[in-house]
Amino acid sequence: xxxxxxxxxxxxxxxxxxxxxxxxxxxxxxxxxxxxxxxxxxxxxxxxxxxxxxxxxxxxxxxxxxxxxxxxxxxxxxxxxxxxxxxxxxxxxxxxxxxxxxxxxxxxxxxxxxxxxxxxxxxxxxxxxxxxxxxxxxxxxxxxxxxxxxxxxxxxxxxxxxxxxxxxxxxxxxxxxxxxxxxxxxxxxxxxxxxxxxxxxxxxxxxxxxxxxxxxxxxxxxxxxxxxxxxxxxxxxxxxxxxxxxxxxxxxxxxxxxxxxxxxxxxxxxxxxxxxxxxxxxxxxxxxxxxxxxxxxxxx
Amino acid sequence: xxxxxxxxxxxxxxxxxxxxxxxxxxxxxxxxxxxxxxxxxxxxxxxxxxxxxxxxxxxxxxxxxxxxxxxxxxxxxxxxxxxxxxxxxxxxxxxxxxxxxxxxxxxxxxxxxxxxxxxxxxxxxxxxxxxxxxxxxxxxxxxxxxxxxxxxxxxxxxxxxxxxxxxxxxxxxxxxxxxxxxxxxxxxxxxxxxxxxxxxxxxxxxxxxxxxxxxxxxxxxxxxxxxxxxxxxxxxxxxxxxxxxxxxxxxxxxxxxxxxxxxxxxxxxxxxx
Numbered sequence: 001x002x003x004x005x006x007x008x009x010x011x012x013x014x015x016x017x018x019x020x021x022x023x024x025x026x027x028x029x030x031x032x033x034x035x036x037x038x039x040x041x042x043x044x045x046x047x048x049x050x051x052x053x054x055x056x057x058x059x060x061x062x063x064x065x066x067x068x069x070x071x072x073x074x075x076x077x078x079x080x081x082x083x084x085x086x087x088x089x090x091x092x093x094x095x096x097x098x099x100x101x102x103x104x105x106x107x108x109x110x111x112x113x114x115x116x117x118x119x120x121x122x123x124x125x126x127x128x129x130x131x132x133x134x135x136x137x138x139x140x141x142x143x144x145x146x147x148x149x150x151x152x153x154x155x156x157x158x159x160x161x162x163x164x165x166x167x168x169x170x171x172x173x174x175x176x177x178x179x180x181x182x183x184x185x186x187x188x189x190x191x192x193x194x195x196x197x198x199x200x201x202x203x204x205x206x207x208x209x210x211x212x213x214x215x216x217x218x219x220x221x222x223x224x225x226x227x228x229x230x231x232x233x234x235x236x237x238x239x240x241x242x243x244x245x246x247x248x249x250x251x252x253x254x255x256x257x258x259x260x261x262x263x264x265x266x267x268x269x270x271x272x273x274x275x276x277x278x279x280x281x282x283x284x285x286x287x288x289x290x291x292x293x294x295x296x297x298x299x300x
Numbered sequence: 301x302x303x304x305x306x307x308x309x310x311x312x313x314x315x316x317x318x319x320x321x322x323x324x325x326x327x328x329x330x331x332x333x334x335x336x337x338x339x340x341x342x343x344x345x346x347x348x349x350x351x352x353x354x355x356x357x358x359x360x361x362x363x364x365x366x367x368x369x370x371x372x373x374x375x376x377x378x379x380x381x382x383x384x385x386x387x388x389x390x391x392x393x394x395x396x397x398x399x400x401x402x403x404x405x406x407x408x409x410x411x412x413x414x415x416x417x418x419x420x421x422x423x424x425x426x427x428x429x430x431x432x433x434x435x436x437x438x439x440x441x442x443x444x445x446x447x448x449x450x451x452x453x454x455x456x457x458x459x460x461x462x463x464x465x466x467x468x469x470x471x472x473x474x475x476x477x478x479x480x481x482x483x484x485x486x487x488x489x490x491x492x493x494x495x496x497x498x499x500x501x502x503x504x505x506x507x508x509x510x511x512x513x514x515x516x517x518x519x520x521x522x523x524x525x526x527x528x529x530x531x532x533x534x535x536x537x538x539x540x541x542x543x544x545x546x547x548x549x550x551x552x553x554x555x556x557x558x559x560x561x562x563x564x565x566x567x568x569x570x571x572x573x
Contacts, residue, residue: 039524055399064385108331122550124549124553125545125550126542126545126554127503127506127545130541130542132533134539166465198501202405235410236414239412239414240412240413240415240503243415244414244506247507258415259507262508262509263508265422267422267423270419270422273415274412277412277415278412278415281410281412282410
C-alpha cells in the first residue's frame with residue numbers, strides 16, 4: 001500500500017504531468033494546481049502520505065480516469081466475477097490434483113504416472129491466456145459447443161440465468177482447474193510417496209483393506225497439509241492466471257478491468273486493483289493457516 | 301522423472317531455440333519488419349502466412365526467440381544475483397540485518413507479482429529494458445530465502461567452524477565454502493527463474509507493456525489477439541508463438557528439475573521411488 005503511494009512520487013518529473021502526458025503542456029497552470037489538490041499531491045510529503053492512508057482506509061480510493069466512477073465501485077463490480085472463477089478453480093483443482101497425484105504415487109513409474117507427470121508439466125509450461133485462446137478456438141469457433149465469451153447471453157433471470165452463467169463458465173473454469181491441478185500434482189504425488197512407507201499405511205494394508213481404501217483413507221489424508229501450504233503460496237499465480245484468462249474470454253472480472261485500465265493509463269483503478277488483490281492474498285494466507293491447523297492436529 | 305534422458309531432452313530443445321535466436325538474421329526467409337500483403341495464409345513463400353500489416357510470421361517467430369530469451373536470461377541474471385547477495389548477507393550476518401532483509405523478503409513474497417509488475421511497468425512505460433528491470437527486481441525473494449536457509453546450515457557445519465578457528469574471514473569463508481555449496485542450487489534456481497521470466501514477459505507483452513515494435517512471442521500473441529488473427533481463426537498466427545513459449549519453459553523446467561535432483565540426493569530418492 002505504501003508502495004502505491006511511493007510509485008507515482010518516485011517517478012522523475014511532476015506526477016501530474018506524468019499522468020496527463022502530452023495534454024499537460026496545453027493546460028493552464030491553475031488547472032494543474034487544482035488537479036494536484038484533487039489528487040492529494042499538494043503539501044509536504046508526510047502530510048500527503050497520512051492523507052493517502054486515511055483515504056484508503058476509509059474506502060475512498062479515488063476516481064477512475066476512464067469512467068469517472070469511484071474506484072471502489074468499479075472493483076466491487078468486477079471482483080465478484082473473478083472470485084466466481086478463482087474459488088471453484090482452487091477447490092476443483094486441488095481435488096483433481098489429489099486424485100491424480102495419489103494414483104500416480106500409488107502406481108509410480110507406471111504408464112499412468114509418467115503420463116500424468118508429462119501432461120501436467122506441459123500444461124504448467126504454457127501461458128494460460130494462450131491455452132485459453134486455443135480452447136476457445138476449438139470449442140467455441142470450430143465446434144460451437146460453448147459461447148465465445150462474456151458471462152451471459154442476455155435477458156435471462158432466475159434459474160435460466162444461473163444455467164446460462166454456468167454454461168459460460170465451463171471453458172474458463174475447466175482451464176483454470178487443470179492449471180491449478182498442474183501446480184499441485186507433483187506436491188501431492190511426492191507427499192503421498194513419502195507417506196506410503198509409513199507404518200500405519202502398512203498396518204492398514206495388513207488389516208486387509210482394499211488398495212483404494214488404504215490410499216484415500218490413510219495415505220492421502222496425511223498428504224493434504226503440504227497441499228494447503230502450496231495453495232497459499234501459489235494463490236497469487238492462480239489469481240494472475242485468472243486475470244489473463246479473463247481477458248481472452250471477455251469475462252467481466254478484475255483481469256478485464258485491469259486490461260482496459262492499462263490501455264487508458266487509468267492509474268487509480270490499477271492501484272486499487274493491486275491493493276485489493278494484495279488483500280486477497282493476505283486473506284488466502286490466513287485461511288490456509290486455519291485449514292492447516294484443522295488438518296494437522298499436531299500443530300494445535 | 302528419468303533424470304538423464306529428461307535433462308538431455310531439455311538441453312536439446314533449449315539449444316535449438318538459442319541457435320534460432322542467434323542465427324535469426326541468416327535463417328529467416330524475410331525481414332520481419334518488412335510490410336507486404338496482409339493476412340496471407342501459409343504457403344511456400346510465407347511458411348506461416350503474414351500478419352495484419354503483411355510481415356512474415358515465420359520470420360517474426362525466429363526473431364521473437366531473441367527478445368523472449370534475452371528478457372528471460374537477463375531478468376533471471378538480475379534477480380538471482382540480487383537474491384543470492386541478499387540471502388548470503390542475511391544468512392551470514394544474522395541479527396538485525398537478517399531480520400530486516402528477511403522482513404522485506406517476506407513482504408515481497410506475499411505480494412501478488414503479476415499485478416505489481418503491471419503497476420510498475422505502467423508507470424515506467426513500455427520497453428524491453430523496463431520489462432527486464434521490472435521482472436529482475438521483483439523476482440529475487442524466493443532465491444534469497446532458499447540461499448539464506450542453505451547458508452544457515454552450512455555456517456554451522458564443522459568445516460566452516462574449523463576454517464573460522466584457523467582465522468578465516470567472512471569473505472573468504474563465503475567464497476571458499478558457502479558459494480561452492482550453494483552453486484548447484486543456484487543453477488537450478490537460475491534456470492527456473494529464466495522460465496518464470498519468459499512466462500512473465502509473455503504476459504506483460506500480451507497486456508501491451510512490452511515494446512510495441514520489438515518482436516517477441518508475447519507481442520506476436522498480443523497482435524494476433526488484438527488485430528483479428530484470433531477472431532479470424534488464423535491459428536497459424538497465434539498457435540506457433542504459444543507453442544514456442546511452452547516448449548522453452550518445459551525444457552527449462554526439465555533442466556532445472558534434474559540439476560536440483562543432482563544437487564540433492566534425497567530428492568532423487570523421492571523422485572525415483
